[in-house]
Amino acid sequence: MGSKPSQKVLVVDDEEPILELLKYNLEKQGYEVKTATNGQIALEVAKRFHPDLVLLDIMMPKMDGVEACRHLRAMPELANTFIVFLTARAEEYSEIAAFDVGADDYILKPIKPRALMSRISALFRRESKKSSTSAQITIGDLVIDRTSYTVKVSGKEVNLPKKEFELLYFLAQNPNKVFNRDDLLQNIWGSDVYVLARTVDVHIRKVREKIGDDYITTVKGVGYKFNLG
8 A cells, every 4th residue: 555644635536436536546545635526625625635646627616727726826824835737728828827836746537546646746856856965045135935835025925936036046046047947847847747838937937926036136048047136
């Protein structure tokens, strides 16, 4: 059987057979699992359950997955939660919409349980490695704290979803070094997750909107760098 439960997973899909299939395979691997059949129920369950990972369909009644993800990302208690879309929607605009609201991964149905379990394990392993790095970075009036996943600008806390935070933290750890989009995709999303290059630009724009334009510079034709002064 699976290992001792250490992470909690919320599965959201309006198809009962898919919920049952995913719940069975996740519990077999040792995860604690809750399910929901639409986005509204998912939000209610998430507030009580505090999942480490949410598997989220897009096309659902009452509230679709993209809107549910937007609400989940606004919950401070879920700052460290992974959100993975598991959907039959293969259009590029659906994938862009998912990453724009803070998705960590986008996986197409039909589901291959063993491959999915591998992707989930890879997400948790990568997070474990990142947590071993230095906990806090202070540059000028900007404070980035990995322990609490918080960012403060001039003493005022600003809310950054998980991937925006990781992108800022990575750049701040490597000041004055230029990274192209492929570098950032590899280091933030990983090689086992396919993400459009445009996603990096969207996340950079959102980070700048929250911390100001002075910290991250665009190097035309090359990529981005964090300014150390």
